[in-house]
Amino acid sequence: MNAYQELNLEQSNSASEEGTSQPPFLKRYRSVLICSAITLLYAVLIFTNLGNLQSPQTLFRADAGTAVVVDFGKEQHLGMFQYMLGPSEEQRFTLEFSFDGDYWHEPFELFIDPAFMWDYLSFDAGAARFARITAQTDGFYFMEMAFRDSDMNVVPLTVISNVGHELFDEQHLVPTQPRDFMHSSMFDEVFYPRAAYEYIHFLDVNERTHPPLGKVIISWGIELFGMTPFGWRVMTALAGIALIPFMYFFALALFKKDFWAGIATVIFASDFMHFVQSRIATLDVLVTLFIIAMFYFMYRYSQSRSLVALMFSGVFVGLAIATKWSGLYGAVGLALVFLYLYVKRCKEEGRFDYQTLLWSLGFFIVIPAVIYVLSYIPYYNTGYLYPDYGFLTAVVRSQLDMADFHIGFAAYHPYVSPWWEWLINWRPVLYFANVLPNGLVQGISTFGNPLVWWSGLLALAFTAARAVKKDFIALFLMVGYLSQLLPWVLASREVQFIYYYYPNVAFLALMLAYALKEADVFSRLEFTLKDRAGICVSRKAFACTFAALCAGAFALFYPVLSGMPISLDFAQQFLIWPFMNEWILVIS
Secondary structure (H helix, E strand, C coil), X not given: CCHHXXXXXXXXXXXXXXXXXXXXXXXXXXHHHHHHHHHHHHHHHHHCCCCCCCCCXXXXXXXXXXXXXXXXXXXXXXXXXXXXXXXXXXXXXXXXEECCCCCCCCCEEEEXXXXXXXXXXXXXXXXXXXXXXXECCCCEEEEEEEXXXXXXXXXXXXXXXXXXXXXXXXXXXXXXXXXXXXXXCCHHHHCHHHXXXXXXXXXXXXXXXXXXXXXXXXXXXXXXHCCCHHHHHHHHHHHHHHHXXXXXXXXXXXXXXXXXXXXXXXXXXXXXXXXXXXXXXXXXXXXXXXXXXXXXXXXXXXXXXXXXXXXXXXXXXXXXXXXXXXXXXXXXXXXXXXXXXXXXXXXXXXXXXXXXXXXXXXXXXXXXXXXXXXXXXXXXXXXXXXXXXXXXXXXXXXXXXXXHHHHHCCCCCCCCCCHHHHHCCCCCEEEEEEECCCCEEEEEEECCCXXXXXXXXXXXXXXXXXXHCCCHHHHHHHHXXXXXXXXXXXXXXXXXXXXXXXXXXHHHHHHHHHHHHHCXXXXXXXXXXXXXXXXXXXXXXXXXXXXXXXXXXXXXXXXXXXXXXXXXHHHHHHHCCCCCCCCCCCCC
16 A cells, blocks of 8 residues: 555545544534524625615606606706616606796707616706606606706706606605615616516516526515615515525535535635626526426435425425526436436335435426416406416416517627636626725626636536436536526527526536545645655645635626725726727726
């Protein structure tokens, strides 16, 4: 036996002793304590500056031709007009000024698109005492408007028309900064929180390109905290936080040791995309939570053959598909895993297990189908989901409409990227950008932690090699990863974004922990350092160092993940790397 084999044997014996030296209840206590500490720290980061808890709540509704006239009480020198659109889009209106209420200056024409987003118009209208806003389109829904003078103070006013009082009844909630993610929707939040608001208020739901469940979940936060940025983001924030314990106990089930579970969880928590997607009210963090949960329970089933675990896996399949059709990709992967386990069990027992097969059909077909159909009840209750049809017919028609949209969808977008660019972290999506005084900028971009994503490719290769040798953990992780990636590789749809890769990041984190735990290279490196340099560096030290570097990269890029104001010089020197030409993280 050579020295390298002796070292491996010594490590194996040490690990065996560690695994049996403590009572089970102490192991559980330690697991809960470690997981709780990571989750609590992450929750603090997620909820810091998540969004404002106050925002205009009264909605003004009007149709084309409706005019709202306000009186400032005296002549004012106006410099800015602020407004927040409600559950609507592509609204046109004119803005006119007058010093006497009879003669009106040439109107400003405005075209407004993003829902629940504060925007503004800067102008020099001269001295004016009156202003008139005239809707040019139907469905004229606004939450609030305000005028500011040349010193940027909100100008007091009185609505003197018969309509429009709701437009100026919450002036104390007008943000001082014209554009601010703390007070406004950003990127695709113009769709999903709006849909949630429409569910709550029984309006025609505009967003019909995805199943309803994710938007219904977002609506729960709105009902608790109002139609505010915090209200529409809180449920996705909780989903992002919930992913942390799921990842921990998933890794614990895979690797059997709290240390490696902690390493996998810290790596995942350090990823940029997980943090950003948890702080924006879109569907991706919700579907990712359900995907990880369904794979976690399938792995538990593979180890225990528990029908309860199999049932929970099926429940989360239903929740994933009812949130976004991409949840179906993971369900296909689960089906492959289940068939592998089922065939293997039948061979071992020498008979077909019809009972488990029947239970699986119920768990993975009946339960998901019921969850999916039931998710349409809030949508149908609005009265706008094909009102001339019955409930089930309306649900079927919705599926056909969604299929037509996704098959034929094509549009220009500056952040479109094919699947192979995701692997190398090439093109982030800039969700929010702002230029502040004194050379400061703000930005929020979704992309990957370079250490996690680029090292993850090496871990992916290692896991694939072990999967070929029929290592079950490697096979399981590869199925999870490929089930989320291959559909996008094969898809004909041209409009794809890097955040479609988000569910894969969880599997990359698990693969990295797996490679750090199992790869011979770390044992060889440890032995080489000890033999040649007299330096004793354990495999666990390598893992801790890597996890710490991932966390350090997260800390470095935190400003452009959270919208923290920073200097443009700092962003250009330290965050926008010259060889990553598509990293547009701030604007100047």
